[in-house]
Amino acid sequence: MLAPDLLHVFVYGTLKPGEYFYPRYCEGKVVASVEAIALGTLYDLPMGYPALTPGEDPVYGFVLSFADFGVLAALDELEGYDPDGSPLLNEYERSLATVYDLNREALGQAWLYWMATKQAEQLGGTRLAHGRWAGRNLPQEVSQ
Template sequence: MTVRTEQMTRLFVYGTLRPSESRWPAIEEFVARAEPAKLEGFRMHALPEGYPAIEPGQGEVIGTLLHLEPALVVAALAKADQIEGYIEGSPDSLYERVVVDVGGADAYTYVYHPNRRDHLHTRGRLIESGDWLNRG
């Protein structure tokens, strides 16, 4: 078992939480720096509700790696959890917050909850580009 001795301060976002997108203002105050990034081994879908969801699969997701202010990580994640409908340990969560490798660095991101993937596959539309900003 690996014990994390430092608090992770990175969050990979790929949809409405990206800079310039609709929910960016809700987390902007927690961000020290943002940089373009890619997440390998995932694919993105556009949902009819007007936001994207990702799941493990062949492909890549284009997004932004947010470097959170260390003193504000807990507040930043609480806000992001609320936006993403994540409730730790709950099968009713919309998304799960997981740790992924983004360019060799661990980061949190949100993947669509496995209990909801049927909705993703029946109502969602695969975004071939993997980029919410280029969803066509």
């Protein structure tokens, strides 16, 4: 189970440990990290990062736990999400979702960033049926 006094975020792309944005946004701030599954559909976008869309397939990633809830504002900015803005203007939406361990036992609720299926397809996303995204060597100017 996830500790109730921490901020929990499910990550499946460039924020995973070892990926491009982990050092800038997470390193030294994460107090716990556990491999996990969220339900959805995973797309690889041509811009060099993934998108999770609504669905029922397993999407593999990590639940990162933070003591500082202020981290969420920095992640929102990275993900193009304005909690007070119009969903039509956000690149991603953020919501709480149930996450599972690798045995499919519920861990609890974590924040995750997701994209509408239509938007992922319009951006030229390729569906990843296996539910895993592998990073690339992204140029310095790439941002989500």
